[in-house]
């Protein structure tokens with residue numbers, strides 16, 4: 001099962017830089033050669049506007065205050081998830 005990452009690109013999150021988060025995530029996945037293991041998609045408003053830039057890691061809600069914070073969370077979650085996957 002691929003890991004699924006969804007980034008909100010609704011107007012509130014867009015204003016908070018969600019396009020940059022999406023772009024950065026795509027760059028990370030490419031650099032780490034995880035494009036086959038991770039599905040990255042944009043989504044409409046997640047109805048959590050105002051919390052930060054909103055996104056989901058495998059269906060779990062995440063809010064990040066900056067691109068850097070989002071990147072840090074993404075890297076940590078990826079490391080945790082891939083460590084526990086049977087593929088190793």
Ligand code: FES
Pocket residue numbers: 008009010011012013014044045046047048049050054
């Ligand atoms: S615009 Fe992202 S949660 Fe509403």
